[in-house]
Amino acid sequence: KKIIGAIVVLIPIVFLAACGTSGGILGAGENELKLAHNQSLDHPVHKSLAEFGRLVEEKSDGEISVNIYANGQLGSEREAIELTQTGAVDLAKVSASALESFESDYSIFSVPYVFEDYQQFEEAMSNKEVTDRLYLQTEEIGFRALTYYNAGERNLYTKNREVKDVSDMNGLKVRVQPSQTSVGMIEAFGGVPTSMAYGEVYTALQAGVIDAAENNETALVNNNHGEVAKYYMYTEHQIVPDMLIMNSARFDRFSDEEQEIIMEAAEESTIYHEDVWEQTIKENTEIAKNEMNVQFVEVDKDSFIDSVQEMHKEFAESEKTGEIYDLLKGAIE
Ligand code: GCU
Known part of the structure; x- marks a missing residue:
């Protein structure tokens, strides 16, 4: 039994x-x-x-x-x-x-202007x-x-500051992804990075915890960030x-x-x-412009590129990232 x-x-x-x-x-x-x-x-x-x-x-x-x-x-x-x-x-x-x-x-991929x-x-x-x-x-x-x-080109967008060149980044509080390299990028631009999960960005922008974020155009429309961010700058700093x-x-x-x-x-x-x-991207750009009143701004891209040259040197020379940096650069030359 x-x-x-x-x-x-x-x-x-x-x-x-x-x-x-x-x-x-x-x-x-x-x-x-x-x-x-x-x-x-x-x-x-x-x-x-x-x-x-x-x-x-x-x-x-x-x-x-x-x-x-x-x-x-x-x-x-x-x-x-x-x-x-x-x-x-x-x-x-x-x-x-x-x-x-x-x-x-x-x-x-987060090294700015690697492509x-x-x-x-x-x-x-x-x-x-x-x-x-x-x-x-x-x-x-x-x-x-x-x-x-x-996931397109990542561009900077702000609540209310128009950025024309890298000097306008001074002191700007920008949300970045949980990525040390992206933190380094915003610092190199002269801004103040805050890393947080994507789902928190809308509220953080609205509450003024951050002044800006950076992403492709879907952020404006699919994630409604265009309701609170009114300037979208074509910095094209990353392709992630x-x-x-x-x-x-x-x-x-x-x-x-x-x-x-x-x-x-x-x-x-x-x-x-x-x-x-x-x-x-085509549709979202039109919706953001016409229905959300987001202004799309061309910037002096060279000034952004110049500000991150030191980062490239660091990545190329680092023991951790030197190999992948060379492999990637070799593939696009
Ligand atoms: C892009 C990407 C997402 C990511 C987001 C972010 O939209 O496609 O996977 O979560 O950026 O900035 O966190």
Whole structure:
């Protein structure tokens, strides 16, 4: 009787433990992947992630599905990276800048003016040596990158100060991403950086905790920052991609064929994203101008570039970042 009793108790425990290997905090099945990100449902990056999910499902004949948790409902980008590391979520979309404190190679994207233009950025991101290094470097800390999404050029925007050249940055309180390199950039410009999660920026601007932030045009419209920030300056200081990352152990549990499906879907969603992005930036610029009264300002870009030359020297010479700096520069020369 005792033995039978023990078996009856053990069966559900063993069963639950087996379910637990799917690693999900949300109790999803083994082939249902959970993806976390911090953008709204109408953001172009969300649309491309949805396309990624659709492609995975289609290519796997419905065997694998992707469930998206948008709007930062599972936390900030930092938290999303940590959840991906532990396997509590399977996938996350986060800015390369947010990855910098996990892997120093990613800091390269936050070095201001490391790319002269978007074409150079594309050249670097289509260089396999660059992407292999970036994507796989984090395997030992629990995740890999599958692909990137264009997140445009980052520009400065202020509540009420028009900035024409770098000298106008003096004392300006600017929100940056949780990235030491971005902190260094605003200091080099002469401003006062404050790093905070993206979800806090609107309120911080409104309350006057910060005078400014910097981002692509979707921040004005998709995140409503254009309601409080009335000047958008084309400083074009960074081109920081969004990265799709995946828990390494989860990826490795898939068969070769399934891994290929996931990789293909990721790459195709990046291509899909290019058009969605371009279209949205055009639309958002018009909406910000005409409906939100945001003024778009051309700046003396050279004055900004001059102010960060020392940073370039530091990155090129540092033991931590010298290699990736050279690799990236080599890819665009
Ligand atoms: C971009 C990026 C986001 C990021 C945000 C930020 O919008 O796409 O992933 O969170 O910048 O400034 O934090």
